[in-house]
C-alpha cells in the first residue's frame with residue numbers, strides 16, 4: 001500500500017512525525033505497534049458491595065494489571081462480550097492503559113465529579129466504581145454527541161453506575177455550572193494514534209493535520225473545563241495519542257495560561273514521565289505520565305493531573321436551586337423501603353420528571369435549558385396511582401438489597417435475557433428481582449404458574465454464549 005510504512009498498516013506521515021520526535025526509539029514503537037494489542041477486563045464495583053470475582057470468570061483472567069486493582073489482562077480472542085455476566089454488568093471490557101485514567105482522578109468521599117467527554121463510558125463506569133468504594137459522592141457524565149450519549153446511558157445502566165447523564169457542549173455547561181466540581185475529567189477527542197494497534201479504523205482516519213486540528217478542539221474544551229472547577233479542584237486531562245502537540249504542549253499551555261499547577265501522578269510499572277524537551281523544557285511535565293506500547297503492557301495513553309489554585313477567582317457565582325419532588329413523597333418513602341433495604345440518600349430524596357422517579361445525582365445544580373438525559377439513576381415510574389420499578393434500579397444495588405430477589409442459574413438467566421417467561425415454583429406475586437451470581441439482572445412480575453418477563457425489549461439478546469472454561 002503506497003501510503004503505509006514497512007512495519008504495519010501505519011500511515012507514512014505518522015511514522016515520519018514519530019521518527020522526528022523519538023529518533024531511534026521510534027523503531028521500538030513501530031515494532032510494538034506491529035504486535036497484537038492488549039485486552040483487559042475490569043471488575044465492576046459500582047454497587048457498593050465487596051468486589052467479587054464470579055468463579056466462572058476466574059479461568060479467563062490472566063495477570064492483574066499493575067496500576068488497577070480491579071483490572072486483568074485477558075486473551076486477545078477471549079469471547080467475553082456476550083456472556084450473562086457481561087450483560088449483568090459484572091465487568092467492563094476496557095483496554096488496560098485506559099484503566100489508569102479514573103485512578104488519576106482519585107475520587108474522594110462526598111465529591112462532585114464531572115466526566116466531560118464521557119461516551120461510551122469506560123472511564124465514567126470506573127469513576128462510579130471508585131466513588132462508590134470511597135463512600136459515595138455525585139457523578140455527572142456529559143457527552144456532546146447525541147448518538148454517542150445513548151451508548152453511554154446503556155453502559156451506565158448495565159453496570160449499575162449511579163450518574164446523571166447530560167448531552168451538552170462544554171461551554172454551555174460552563175455557563176450553567178461555574179465552579180461546581182471538585183474534579184473534572186477531560187478524556188479528550190484526539191488523533192487516536194495510541195489506538196492504531198487495537199482499531200485499524202483509527203489509522204485509516206488519521207491525517208497529517210489531525211494533531212493540529214485536535215489541539216485546537218482540546219483547548220476549547222479545556223477552557224470550559226477550568227470554568228467548571230471549584231478553586232482547589234483537580235483537572236485530569238488524558239488522550240490516547242502520542243503526538244506531543246496534544247499532550248505535553250497542551251499541558252504547557254495550561255500552565256502558562258491559567259492558575260494551575262501539576263499534581264504529579266504515581267509512577268505505575270511500565271509508565272514513563274511526560275517529556276519536558278517536547279514542550280519548552282518545562283520541568284513540571286515530569287509529573288505527567290505516558291504509556292507507550294513499547295515500554296508497558298497496554299495501548300498508548302497520556303495523562304496529566306492539574307490543580308486549580310485555591311485562590312483562583314470563581315468565573316461566576318453558582319446559582320443554587322434545589323429541585324425536589326413535592327408530591328407523593330410519603331408514598332415514595334414507603335414504596336422504596338419495601339422494595340430495597342438501606343437505599344442511598346440520593347434515592348430517598350429523588351427527582352421527579354413527569355412520571356419518572358430518578359435518584360438525585362445533580363444535587364443543587366440547576367438544569368434550566370440544559371439537555372439532561374437523566375438526572376440520576378431511573379428508579380421507578382408512577383402510573384395509575386402506583387409505582388413500578390425501573391429496570392435500572394435492578395442493577396443499581398447489590399442483589400441482597402432486594403428482599404424479593406431470587407438467584408437464577410446460567411440457563412435461566414439466558415432465558416430471561418432473551419425475554420422469555422420463567423417458571424414460578426414458589427408462586428411469587430408482585431415485582432420479583434432476578435439475579436445471577438449476585439448481580440441484578442432485572443425484574444419479573446409473579447403470576448399463577450409463571451414469572452412474566454419485564455426485561456426491556458430493546459435490551460433482549462438472542463445471541464448470548466455460556467461462559468465456558470478455556471481449553
Ligand SMILES: C[S@@+](CC[C@H](N)C(=O)[O-])C[C@H]1O[C@@H](n2cnc3c(N)ncnc32)[C@H](O)[C@@H]1O
Nearest residue numbers: 117118119120121122123144145148187188189
Ligand atoms: C476519547 S472519547 C471519550 C472516551 C470515554 N471517556 C470513555 O472512556 O469511554 C472523546 C469523546 O469526546 C467527544 N467529543 C468530540 N468533540 C467534542 C467537543 N467539541 N466537545 C466535547 N466533547 C467532544 C466525543 O464524542 C467522544 O465521545
